[in-house]
Amino acid sequence: MSIVQDQDITESVHLSEATPGDFLALLKPRVMSLVVFTALVGLVVAPGTVDPFTGFISILCIAIGAGASGALNMWFDADIDAIMRRTAKRPIPAGRIQPGEALAFGLILSGFSVATLGIMVNWLSAGILAFTIFFYAVIYSMYLKRTTPQNIVIGGAAGSFPPLLGWACATGAISIEPIVLFLIIFIWTPPHFWALALFACKDYGAAGIPMMPNVAGEASTKRQIFGYSLLLAPLGVAPALLGFASPIFGIVAALLGLNFLRHAWQTLRMADGDEKMTPAKRLFGFSILYLFAIFAGLLVDHIVSPFYPVIGG
Amino acid sequence: MVEPDKQQERVQLTPQQQKARRMRSIAIALVLGALVILFYAYTIRYFGNIGQ
Known part of the structure; x- marks a missing residue:
């Protein structure tokens, strides 16, 4: 006898309709563009010259790290995103992406961006990137945002790190x-x-x-x-x-x-x-x-x- | 004993799900391809620097 005897198996299995665009939206591209821009300024203004390959890898990893923290933020904030008009159409509250998918996506990208930055550029900048992701996803999203009106004052540090990161990528120092x-x-x-x-x-x-x-x-x-x-x-x-x-x-x-x-x-x-x-x-x-x-x-x-x-x- | 209905056991994707899966597969392929090029370029550059 079949296990699925009279039941349509598609009802019990989640079949994703998420497009690559939905996963891109998890990365908060508008925030990412500001992160990329300020990191680029830090990288360029820093003393000395950075070869184009290292500069490209640095900006790529910083952008992906910022996107990863955005995905982790959307995973944790899906409940409040569903309430606010500005965020209700995001992929998780809209039902296009499952929370677990967003969590896995964010964690994989975090690991990838930090490890790649460490291996290809330097471990100081990789450490700062890891701390930035942790600060935004855990300290800000999971704690500060819902508990204190000083949430964006302290949490603002996460958004302030990119130029410092760019500088660290270029010089290996602060x-x-x-x-x-x-x-x-x-x-x-x-x-x-x-x-x-x-x-x-x-x-x-x-x-x-x-x-x-x-x-x-x-x-x-x-x-x-x-x-x-x-x-x-x-x-x-x-x-x-x-x-x-x-x-x-x-x-x-x-x-x-x-x-x-x-x-x-x-x-x-x-x-x-x-x-x-x-x-x-x-x-x-x-x-x-x-x-x-x-x-x-x-x-x-x-x-x-x-x-x-x-x-x- | 009744043979399992193979047709019924298979998950039937809607056209929208099929399209989304195809687009995700293409995106993953492109990203993996880009990573291969990136790590290859880094490796060549790394060993090039050691050789100098």
Whole structure:
């Protein structure tokens, strides 16, 4: 007698309809692109020259490591992703990928990226990459995100490591310069995410995530956004002050920082209960432009500064 | 004793599942091919550096 006598076997066996695009979505390509960009800046700005092969392997492994931590994050956060409008269509809550598949995918890519970086580039950068994945997937996703309104302040460290990683890949060491690049992203993260949380706090509240506006209120969040912006503006100029970027970069960074402060000030002055939240939305939009401009500025400055020795020093 | 119904024991894939599986297989093949090239290039470069 057949075991499957009168039962369609397809009902008891999970048959995946996941496409390669769904697995790509697990890697959070938009976050990955920012990681790749900031890591590339760290790699290029670092002293000395990196041969193209090593540079390519470094960026590839950092990108895959970032993607792996994104997949692990989506595996763990599938329950809250299903509640929030912004994340409900992700592959796991939408049912296109099983949680176990995402977990295996994330773990395999983590192991592959760390081991390859260690073997082909250096073990310092591999160690930092492993710590970054662990920090994002375990410390941030599994602990901080659901327990404290400081989640993105501390968790922001995970997103701050890429330029430091790029620098470590190029030099095999860590110095004050990549730490400054780390700090720029670290201090940028709270005003960026809290501006988003101000106008998306209902979504976060419904999912039970203790974002700052839900826990401390709008007024406190706006004050803290302004406080972090006050720290960020001079920090953006630090590469010029420390001598690894030109004074021209310093001027541009100072102007960008002042504009950031202006948006943060307008957000601070925004009336409590403002439904439109226009200043917060503008700050969120500008914060993305700010980070891109600072790192693109560093990259361009590093490339063109040898051609303006008199002006750039 | 009844012979197992071979037709019934086989998992029947829907056209969508077949298409998804084919696309995954192609993606895996491409990634494995790229890895072979990557590790080959690294090995050649590594032994090239030792030889110098």
